[in-house]
Amino acid sequence: MIFYLNPSTGQPLYLQLMEQIRHAVETGALKAGDQLPTIRKMAEDLVMNPNTVVRAYRELQHEGIIELRHGSGVFVSESVGGRTRVTKKAQTIVQSALDRLADLGLTEDEIRRLFENELAQHRPGKASGGDHE
């Protein structure tokens, strides 16, 4: 598995790493039981901070996507199989929606903005208008 991070996009690196691993799992590039590089190997390969790798791994473990086994390494959880099936199903829904939007003559950028706007409106807690400090 090859990962690629871009430090100058402004997006936190641990989130970039999490997203790529998550995506690899969702698309089946990484399968249940597959081993991921050790923290040290990942840090050296990507020339990134080991603590940042730790943070990404911890959060993915919290999400149940990977398991950190003491002494033996980092593995994709056995339980991700179901998640992959859900993702596959979702993918066909998104694909058909995209086809219909393209039929309406919308450009890629327009579709992306629409999607992002709708997602933002859809965010739970948004309507309450409460201040989060």
Place this chain on the structure above:
Amino acid sequence: MSDWVIEARGLRKSFKGQPVLTGLNLEVPAGSIFGFLGRNGAGKTTTIKLLMGFLKPDCGDARVFGLPAGDSSAGLEIRRRLGFVTEDKEMYPDMTVEQIIRFTRGFYPKWRVDLEQHYLTLFDLACRKISDLSKGMRSRLMLLLAISHGAELLILDEPTEGLDPVAREDMLRELVAISASEGTTIFFSSHQLEEVEQIADRVCIIDDGAAVVAGSLDDLKTQYQRLRVVFAEELRTPVRWGEGVEHVRQDGRTVDILASGNVEAIINQARSFPGASVERFPVTLKEIFLQHVRSD
């Protein structure tokens, strides 16, 4: 004992009545790779000299490994436990690499021959005269000496200054490797914001001798966001934005906001205007840096 490898509180230092440090606070946790940023003359080198015990503060407290840096016997202990790589890489040009290693080893009872041999091979430094080394090789030699004496903390003053992109990436990879394998805390100053963004997990930006931004880099990047609000029509009176707004620029119906936190509340405020749309963009370390130090 505190959890900080380096801890400074209210450091002040003037030279000939000119204030250089004006109340600097610094907290460097063990095991971090800490990027220390600021413009030339902001006080970075003075801070490093104070931490090394080469200078005494006029006021305030600096501790390294929990020991007072200004105290002369504690300073000795501190310098034994840390490794220092300076900006100016002049050193004994007539010696060979092996000679300077033997010379340096004499000062450190806990010298790590395994690390010395590892880096001698890795950095391809064996059987060379110091005067024949390129700038990049000299940096590596200094790093080898610092690591091999078993330093718990590396203080690096612009370690990649003057290196070509390949040598720079190699140097960064070595720093990451040392951090991962030995748990060494690395404190480095740099003007290369991209490299700080690449390997640091914590940063401190100083300006006019005091910290203006400090914290976890990932947290800062989460808190800081740029928002672009497009209003349905041009506003007749400027909006009084809530807390967290650092900078506002308006061009017609479009308002560009740099926020340092509280982003959700600011977005809600923008959306309370009928027909307003909001887009959010991530912010780079460079944007954060420029926002906080450019003003003078």
